[in-house]
Amino acid sequence: MITNISLVSLWVTDIDESLAFYTDVMGFEPRDDISLGDDFRWCTVVHPAQPELHVHLTTPSRPLSDDLIAAMQRAQAEGGMPGIGLNVDDCHKTYEELTAKGVEFIQPPEDRPYGIEALMRDNSGNWLVLVQPREFTPEDFDRADFG
Known part of the structure; x- marks a missing residue:
């Protein structure tokens, strides 16, 4: 029986730069960092409050097809790759702290039925x-303006 999620992969353009971003800027901790052959590196980070969930930082590469690798690299260059969701205790404060560290925000904190995003x-x-x-009900979405 499945007991929990232990690993998610995040496609990155440069493992060293992403390792620095997630540890120095985002507050994650380095975990595994192993080179497996000449062309594959297993590198993970964890959040201190959730050390059982590893975030695998990996680049688009084999065994993916050349076409898929190229498509993923285009999506990365356009800034359109899906990533991960992170809970915060104070979205406005976290936004200010990360903005001060040079993080690019697409959307500042906004009220949503499920919380501040x-x-x-x-x-x-x-x-x-x-x-x-925050707590919500399905009815909260009926009244929400996502315009």
Whole structure:
């Protein structure tokens, strides 16, 4: 039986730069960093409050097809890759702290039915959503303006 999610992969453009971004800017901790052959590196980071969930930083490469690798690299260059969602205790404060560190935000903190949300990009163009969650019901979405 499945007990939990232990690993998610995040496509990055440069593993060293992304390792620095996630540890120095975002506050994650380095975990595994192993070179497996000449062309594959297993590099993970964890958040100190959730060390059982590893975020695997990886570049688009084999065994993916050349066409898929090229498409992913184009999406990264355009800043349109999906990333991960991160809960925060104070979205406005986190936004200010990360902005001061040079993080690019696509959307500043905004009220949503499920909480306060801000949208940012990491240094590889992945979209990261920051959410200060709150209790909600399906009816809250009926009254929400997402315009």
